Amino acid sequence: MDKLSVIGVVLALVAVLIGSVLKGAGLSSLWSPAAFVIVIVGTVASILLQTSMVTFKRALKLTKWVFKPPSQDRAAILASLVEWANTARKQGLLGLESQVAEQQDEFTKKGLQMVVDGIAPDAIRAVLETDMHHQSQGDLAAAKVFEGMGIYAPTLGIIGAVLGLIAVMKNLADPSKLGGGIAAAFTATIYGIGAANLFLLPMANKLKALINGQNEEREMIVEGLIAIAQGENPRNIESRLAGYVHH
Known part of the structure; x- marks a missing residue:
């Protein structure tokens, strides 16, 4: 959490x-029920017009990352890579076969299996980097759903305020209704600006930061697996990848 x-x-x-x-x-x-309908429902309507169903569903799944981000224990990843490098050096690449089934992360599992299969390092890099690119692009598009909502919400808040003021103008003959009507009109503005700046835009920025961190983690995995496939010294691998952990 x-x-x-x-x-x-x-x-x-x-x-x-x-x-x-x-x-x-x-x-x-x-x-204000009216403000809620105009701002919140209107914002959802706007983003649905902008977004594909696949991206919208992905955005809903990423929402939990704000409160329960994916594990990013780079020290543990580095330790695993060094351990695999030592195993490969002593037993050969086939000695890593037992480790493949133990991997929970599909990206790591796929890469390690390619190493065990003896696929050329350049081919491993090409496949994994393609996977990284498509995964990150999809996740960033999902994060931008909240960014888009944060852009639309304040404008819809203004629309709600204007509609409220129109209603007030219709009651100019009754001064007793003017104060409450004007106050209700600006409630929509509070909904729009508040939702955007207190929730939607911060959520989008946090998701982007998590996605960028996950990309760096995967870059580290790719570099480590390539080094193992090339038969590099485990100590050299550890020294080269230590920067990812410190960063």
Whole structure:
């Protein structure tokens, strides 16, 4: 569980809710079904028009990464690569065959199997880098779903405010309705700007950072597997890949 994400969500809610109370607006002023429909439903509608179904489903799956990011233990990966290099040096590449089935990560499993099969290092690199590219492009497209929602939400908030003001203008003859009507109109703006800047855009940026980190991790795996396939000294492999761990 990513504690910073949980703390961030809690503080975001506290900032809006407590801030509303301290400003004298009260919690009731933040509730508006009309604003919810215009901003939230409208934002979802906009992103559905922009996004393919495959990308949208992928974005929903990546949402959990914000609170439970994928494991990125590079020290453990380096230790495994060095261990495999030692095994390959003592027993040959076929000595790694028992390790293939133990791998939970499909990318690592595929690469290690190619090494065991004796495929040429250049061919291994080409296949794994192609997989990396398509995986990262798909994940980044999914992260941009939240970025797109963060762009549309404030604009829809303005639309909600304008629609609210139009309703107020229709009641100019009744001054008692003006104050509440104007306050309700600006609730939509709060929904749009708040959702974008407190949740959607930060989520998109966090997912992008996690995806970039996963790419670096896979680059490390590729370099390590290629070095093993080329029969490099385990100590040299460890020294060369240590930079990924320190970074």
